[in-house]
Amino acid sequence: MARPDRRDQIELMLFDVDGVLTDGTLLIGPEGESLKPFNVRDGVAIGLLRQHGIKSGVLSAKSSQPLITRATQLGMDVIKIGFSHKLEAIRQIAEEQGIAPERIGFVGDDIIDIPVMQEVAVAYAPADAHPLVIEVADHVTQALGGRGVAREIAEDLLAARGLDLAEMYAHMLGDADALRRVVQ
Structure with a gap:
């Protein structure tokens, strides 16, 4: 049974990391440290959400210094x-942030994410997520994990609020009308 569309009510968007913000590749350096390849487009997405009053964060089963560094660089709230x-x-998180689960979105890609996806208001999955995760997701991105999933989701959430692309990005260029003239 389809859930009601609550994308326009999201106050906090949470992202799994491996397979969502990264392509799932783990690079291990000579000292045994792990390295994670993040996509710069997803960094823009976090700023876009913030600009429009939506908090962001990561929720991951794994812990790594590259993840902490990237989430901190982006100014994630959680x-x-x-x-x-x-x-x-x-x-x-809901209790700490004072945000009801009905106002939280989550994107996950693997089996461990399914219970969270069923708990939140809006559940996303990358195009290459596990088939059972795709089955549970309210929305499946066109982007593969690590290839702009967060950017696509940010734009989708803002479109659900009635914004067009020019309005979404006007803060970056200073004028939505000027941006519309460029893209016509």
Whole structure:
């Protein structure tokens, strides 16, 4: 049964990391440290959400310094890492942020994400997510994990609020009308 469309009510968008903000590749350096390839387009997406009053964060079962560094660089509001019981974590986040689960969105790509996806208002999955995750998702992105998933979701959430692309990005260029003239 389809859930009501609540994309226009989202106050906090949470992202799984491996397979969502990255393509799932783990690079291991000579000292055993892990490296994660993040997509710059997703960084723009976090700023876009913030500009339009939507908080962002990461919720990941894994913990790594590259993840902490990237989430901090982007100014994410929530950094919950090392939580294998993500459902418990989402409830903590809701309480800590004072935001009801009906106003939280989440994007996940693997089986561990399904309980959270069923708890929140809006659940997204990347195009290459596990088939069972895609089945549970309210929306499936065209982008593959690590290839602009957050950007696509940010634009989708803002479109649900009635904004066109020029209005979404006007703060970056200073004038929505001027931007519309350029893209016509």
